[in-house]
Amino acid sequence: MKTKLMTAALTLVVMASVSACGSKTEEAPAKASVQPSAAAAATPKAEPATPVKLRIAWWGAQERHDATQKALTQYTALHPNVTFESEFSGWDGYFDKLGVQFAAKNAPDIIQMDAAYLNEYVGRNLVADLASINVADMDKALIESGKVNGKLFAMPLGTAALGMAYDKTVIEKLGLKAPAWDWTWDDYYKFGQDAKAKLGKDKYVFVDQSSDLVDYTAYQLSRGKGQSFTDNKLSIDKDTWITYMNKQSEMRKAGIVTPADITVTDKELDPKMDSVVNGTALARHIFSNQVGAINGLKPDSFGFTTLPKATQTGGWLKPGMFWSVNAGSKQQEEAKKFVDWFINDQEAGKTLSLTRGIPGNAKIVTTLAPNFSASDKTSVDFINKVGPAAQKFVAEPQGWGNFKKDxxxxxxxxxxxxxxxxxAYEELMKKAKEYDTAVKK
Known part of the structure; x- marks a missing residue:
């Protein structure tokens, strides 16, 4: 129910904002007249003289890094006593490093959080309650996604939809028909065969992302077999999983998906190591909040579509990511003031745009809409295509944060x-029992 409410609310905000681009739109007030949140409004006059350094960590591509660094500079200009020490990277290894830092009691004050790890971090009392932050203009259902047991521990920064990106320039050269927004798994497999026949040796149609639980979950959902986690336990349907893996092996042997040695070196959104960006493969799964990043790496090259469907769709909407505050930080209140500013300030919204998904703050979306770039419009279209039939998003239960690695x-x-x-299925079930046992202790 929570996801359906979020989908409906978000679609209304996005559609209204985009339609406003073609009509008279109320201009955002100048910075001096913007009404910030209660915490942010009080900050300029009540700024403590004591210097504050906030360590802040996030993952993402260069587009997100650049926008975030600019936002940090803006915040310091407003609050000269507050400076930042940034720690940013790609997704790979981000939570491994964070785990080590928390174990050593040396984690950043502010951390970008993913839904897959939220329950784990809350269960270990690693992140602080964010109840003091003003969320009056945020989508209420989206805010619920950052709560655990009724308390807000993660501030959602945007919404993203899961789909696929493909190199439209290569598809056009090959004389192939681009994937439709509502394509099926049969369409997907046929497209793979047709494209491979024209690509030849050492070029592949799809990046093999079958080792990502996200991909399999979408497949299982599309087959009507439910989520990969149910009632805080792994719920992978054996026959569906084995059929999926055997089909992937079949495509691997046919050269339709990338071979294992290329797959394990693939790095999503890396300028050199992303197999779609470097031309090794035609398509890969992607979230809507990554559209701008991949377009920036190879401008005017990509088209986008939904994940394939079967008896139903397999894609979902999810909070793109969150800010959480380290429960052990000595600068908790300053960190929370920053998060408040980040989600509520109009100028911050303009700087950050859609680099973390469609913002949950309706006023920010309305301000951004008249100046949406082509990539922004594609991201919005992505959301609107996936939203109406989106599956419920389910985060990994507490204690299962590292399962994706296994x-x-x-x-x-x-x-x-x-x-x-x-x-492999039998080994997976043994590993799942280990997690079940550990969680019960």
Whole structure:
């Protein structure tokens, strides 16, 4: 129900904002007349003289890094005593590093959080309650996604939809028909065969992302077999999983998906190592909040579509990411003031745009809409295409934060022909029992 409300509310905001681009739109007030949140409004006059350094960590591509750094500079201009020490990287290894930092009691004050890890971090009392932050203009259902047991521990920064990006320039050269927004798995497999026949050797149609639990979850959902997690336990349907993995192996042998040695070196949104960006493959899964990033790496090259469907759709809307505040930070209140500013300030909204998804603050979206770039409009279109039939988003339960890594390791054995799909499934179930046992302790 929560996801349906979020979908409906977000679609209304996005559609209203985009339609306003073609009509008379109320201009955002000048900065001096913007009414900030209560905490932000009080800050300029009540600014303490004591210097404050906030460590802040996030993952993302260059577009997000640049926008975030600019926003930090803006905040320091407003609050000269507050400076930042930034720690940014790609997704790979981000939570591994964060885990080490928390274990050493040396984690940043503000951390970008993912829904897959939120329950885990709250359960270990690592992140602070954000109840003091003004969320009056935020989508209420979206705010609920950052709550655990009724308390807000993660501030959602935007909404994203799961779909696919493909190199439209190569598809046009090959004389192929681009994937439709509502394509099916049968369409997907046929497209793979047709494209491979024209691509030839050493070029592939899809990046093999079968070791990412996200991809399999979308497949299982589309087959009407439910989520990968149900009632805080792994809920992978055996027959569906084995069928999916065997089909992936079949495509791997046919050269339709990338071979194992290329797959394990692929780095999403890396200028050199992303297999779609460097021309090794035609398509990969992507979230709508990554549209601007991939377009920036290879301008005017990409088209976008939904994930394939079967008896139903497999895609979902999810909070793109969150800000959480380290519960052990000595600068908690200053960190919360920054988060408040980040989600509510109009100038911050303009700087950050859609780099973390469609903002949850309706006033920010309305301000941004008249100046949406082509990539922004594509991101909005992405949301509107996926939204109406979106599946419910389910985050990993507490205690399962590292399961995706184990899943990846096990599936890579299938990729390298070190295990059959049946053997890998049995190993997966043994690993799941280990997690169940650990959670119950």
């Amino acid at each position: 899943y990846k390791t096990i599936v890579e054995k299938v990729m390298f022909d070190k295990a059959t799909a049946d053997q």
